[in-house]
Amino acid sequence: MTDYAFDTLQIHAGAAPDPATGARQVPIYQTTAYVFRDADHAAKLFNLQEVGYIYSRLTNPTVSALASRVAALEGGAGAVCCSSGHAAQIMALFPLMGPGCNVVASTRLYGGTIQQFSNTIRKFGWSAKFVDFDDLKALEAAVDGNTRAIFCESISNPGGYITDLPAVSAVADKAGLPLIVDNTLATPYLCRPIEQGATLVVHSATKYLTGNGTVTGGVIVDSGTFDWSASGKFPSLAAPEPAYHGLNFHVALGAMAFTFHSIAVGLRDLGMTMNPQGAHYTLLGIETLSLRMQRHVENAQKVAAWLEQDPRVEFVTYAGLPSSPWYGRVAKVTPKGAGAIFTFAVRGGYDACVKLVDNLKLFSHVANLGDTRSLVIHSASTTHRQLTEAQQVAAGAAPNVVRLSIGIEDAADLIADLDQALAAATA
Missing domain, CATH: 3.40.640.10 (Type I PLP-dependent aspartate aminotransferase-like (Major domain))
Incomplete structure (x- = not known):
């Protein structure tokens, strides 16, 4: 077919x-x-x-x-x-893989994957090397005679970073991996x-x-x-x-x-x-995947643009914004849109993030993403809490950021919910 x-x-x-x-x-x-x-x-x-x-x-x-x-x-x-x-x-x-073998992995991965690769796979005798995949020379240098694979996310969790897949695949091809x-x-x-x-x-x-x-x-x-x-x-x-x-x-x-x-x-x-x-x-x-993804992306674009202009927000990581350093990769790697996962930093740091999460009414506070419902989580205190602060920052889950998974509701309702929660968090 x-x-x-x-x-x-x-x-x-x-x-x-x-x-x-x-x-x-x-x-x-x-x-x-x-x-x-x-x-x-x-x-x-x-x-x-x-x-x-x-x-x-x-x-x-x-x-x-x-x-x-x-x-x-x-x-x-x-x-x-x-x-x-x-x-x-x-x-x-x-x-x-086999005992003594390693995988070279991106630093921008879901916290559970970093944990799995950092600790759990060692019980099999495997190991992982974490590299910033924007540094292709560092990626090449990390490959050694025991490397058996290169691993990354197309769009990373939680920051929505987009990997330059053609460039990374060229490194993998050169290494025969x-x-x-x-x-x-x-x-x-x-x-x-x-x-x-x-x-x-x-x-x-x-x-x-x-x-x-x-x-x-x-x-x-x-x-x-x-x-x-x-x-x-x-x-x-x-x-x-x-x-x-x-x-x-x-x-x-x-x-x-x-x-x-x-x-x-x-x-x-x-x-x-x-x-x-x-x-x-x-x-x-899957029967409605394309329809849902279109709405997810459309809503994420609207919500991210609104957050970016709000003075209570320090920055937004959504790659679909022209201000994003990865904006240029969208057309090449994800031509139908930058997805619906991103983070934003709340002025007031860790405490303000916690207050924001506690005051949201429409967003569900859950350890999941990709739902039709809009979801929120403070990654540093939950999904990425097993990492060091340096690892959290490298993974895009710093203590002052909140991750959003934008659903398929009405975007105006999502923005209104964020507005009232930000008011409570930064009062």
């Missing part, structure tokens, strides 16, 4: 009338296991000689429909769904990282893809273009796999090597499975 336009793909990709019943919407296949036709059929499935369903920790028809839809929207060869965005990041790294891009905040409607050089794209489907704050989920999309055999650095994908009688995934499966490995080994052994009901909700959400 790749010949269809985005608005068509978001409704039809991965979905067809149910062959058993004719049901037009993708059914929720609430089942653990699947009956084999016979012993030979079962053996072929377990040997990866035939594609089909074995056990829902690995594959499920509802979840597979979602994977196919997101892969089509991102322009990838294949995709794998899992239990959360954090799970997607580990799943993306899992076939690439895969570029992994978290495209959660942009979605494939605003940005298609694979077209700008990404090898893998990860999503927290919890956010804009679902769009209504009902489920958690993650997706990894493989471009299918990386040569896993070229350097000898990726034995999980390009060397004999002992769990499958010496199968070489890249030789046997080509462009689908990463996708099949992530299912046959990653989901089998890590068990980070997406449940079929969650996949169903995300499929429903």
